Amino acid sequence: MCATNLKEQLHTDPVLAKAAVGEEVFWINPKLQSAAQGLASQELGMEDILDAQARLDRFAPFLQLCFPETAPQKGLIESPLTPIPAMQKWLEERFEATIPGQLLLKQDSHLAIAGSVKARGGIYEVLQHTEELARKGGLLQPGESYAKLAGPEARNFFRQYTIQVGSTGNLGLSIGITSAAIGYRVIVHMSADAKQWKKDLLREKGAEVMEYSADYSEAVKQGRAKSDANPKSYFIDDENSRSLFLGYAVAALRLKDQLANQNISVDEEHPLFVTIPCGVGGAPGGVSFGLKQVFGDNVHCFFVEPTQAPCMLTGMVTGLHNQVSVQDLGLSGHTEADGLAVGRPSGFVGRVMEPLLSGEVTIKDEKLYAFLQGITDTEGIFLEPSACAAFQGPAELLKQPAGQAYAAAQGLTPVRLANSAHIAWATGGALVPQNIREQYLLQAR
Numbered sequence: 001m002c003a004t005n006l007k008e009q010l011h012t013d014p015v016l017a018k019a020a021v022g023e024e025v026f027w028i029n030p031k032l033q034s035a036a037q038g039l040a041s042q043e044l045g046m047e048d049i050l051d052a053q054a055r056l057d058r059f060a061p062f063l064q065l066c067f068p069e070t071a072p073q074k075g076l077i078e079s080p081l082t083p084i085p086a087m088q089k090w091l092e093e094r095f096e097a098t099i100p101g102q103l104l105l106k107q108d109s110h111l112a113i114a115g116s117v118k119a120r121g122g123i124y125e126v127l128q129h130t131e132e133l134a135r136k137g138g139l140l141q142p143g144e145s146y147a148k149l150a151g152p153e154a155r156n157f158f159r160q161y162t163i164q165v166g167s168t169g170n171l172g173l174s175i176g177i178t179s180a181a182i183g184y185r186v187i188v189h190m191s192a193d194a195k196q197w198k199k200d201l202l203r204e205k206g207a208e209v210m211e212y213s214a215d216y217s218e219a220v221k222q223g224r225a226k227s228d229a230n231p232k233s234y235f236i237d238d239e240n241s242r243s244l245f246l247g248y249a250v251a252a253l254r255l256k257d258q259l260a261n262q263n264i265s266v267d268e269e270h271p272l273f274v275t276i277p278c279g280v281g282g283a284p285g286g287v288s289f290g291l292k293q294v295f296g297d298n299v300h301c302f303f304v305e306p307t308q309a310p311c312m313l314t315g316m317v318t319g320l321h322n323q324v325s326v327q328d329l330g331l332s333g334h335t336e337a338d339g340l341a342v343g344r345p346s347g348f349v350g351r352v353m354e355p356l357l358s359g360e361v362t363i364k365d366e367k368l369y370a371f372l373q374g375i376t377d378t379e380g381i382f383l384e385p386s387a388c389a390a391f392q393g394p395a396e397l398l399k400q401p402a403g404q405a406y407a408a409a410q411g412l413t414p415v416r417l418a419n420s421a422h423i424a425w426a427t428g429g430a431l432v433p434q435n436i437r438e439q440y441l442l443q444a445r
């Protein structure tokens with residue numbers, strides 16, 4: 001049934017047909033609704049995001065002790081929002097991009113502890129689980145400072161529990177590093193696309209790494225089965241986790257303050273465009289969900305995926321979500337953007353984003369390296385290839401006729417566009433070792 005559906009759509013849907021032969025595509029979501037409508041029917045809401053934010057605040061004293069690198073920000077894990085005018089000019093000159101207004105970089109690439117966007121969702125879920133265990137175990141009395149959880153008594157307590165996760169690399173890094181530091185036994189199930197240095201770093205930090213020759217979905221499946229067999233093991237389920245999703249969504253509340261502090265307005269006269277690299281969907285979905293809650297119709301969220309692994313695009317265009325894979329489309333699923341090397345999207349995220357996502361772009365691997373070179377040369381900022389996909393949004397959006405038509409349909413007049421802000425959400429890079437950075441830069445030449 002699904003296969004027939006897909007074959008029919010390949011003939012009738014020009015975007016899908018183009019994606020199926022590995023070409024770059026630009027897709028506007030025909031199911032986009034007003035923010036009010038799109039948010040009304042959701043199982044999660046603003047109160048859930050506020051609850052997540054409050055939990056992170058409770059853990060701040062603990063994080064400062066456990067991870068001294070978070071002390072300057074008082075246990076808050078947050079990244080800079082940086083104007084990148086030289087990169088903006090470079091994109092306009094080299095790629096004939098049309099970027100009215102201001103281009104900014106959200107540097108989740110430089111988040112503490114994990115050096116990627118996974119420091120939001122991954123760490124949040126480990127903390128939520130930790131809070132639950134600590135309360136049940138009588139380690140935490142109501143009102144007590146969470147600093148206590150960094151002490152030897154707590155470490156001994158957490159040692160009896162295991163945390164497991166399936167990952168293409170960065171989620172494993174975030175959960176592995178955090179869990180090991182808290183005292184858990186932690187097992188990371190890594191897919192074939194995971195980079196060697198990420199596995200090495202995890203082992204160095206005290207995590208166990210299981211390697212699979214199969215893709216991400218298989219690593220998740222194996223991890224889930226192994227965890228389910230152990231009553232003291234907790235599995236972090238990237239494909240379905242509400243907790244991860246809410247951890248990512250908190251970013252929107254923080255971004256609101258950052259924009260205000262930089263005197264950047266977001267309102268009807270000042271639209272905000274955000275492009276976020278997408279793997280299984282949790283990170284870009286959670287962040288975008290938060291952004292729609294905070295900025296409503298004034299924020300326009302786009303996802304970007306590699307041309308060989310556009311799983312969310314495939315799920316969204318067909319409406320089949322996790323019932324379809326990029327392999328069904330005839331694509332390999334392989335990409336240098338290891339964080340985005342996912343063949344089957346999260347059905348949970350796809351359904352949440354269906355009425356909220358403005359659209360999607362895809363990007364060829366060689367262009368990731370061009371952007372990597374560009375951001376290094378123009379701004380002196382290093383990003384990993386997956387994160388560089390974020391520039392494809394601003395590069396293509398208003399160059400493409402479909403993007404121009406979208407802007408017109410949204411009432412985004414030239415004056416409003418001139419007042420716009422564009423955020424490329426840089427999702428990873430700070431932990432990449434120097435020798436690998438040099439390899440990437442060589443590859444870009």
Ligand SMILES: *Cc1c(COP(=O)(O)O)cnc(C)c1O
Pocket residue numbers: 116117118170171277278279280281282283284339340342384386387427428429
């Ligand atoms: C994980 C990851 C993403 C995408 O997040 P998903 O939740 O898998 O969609 C993007 N960029 C980088 C660098 C990542 O590690």
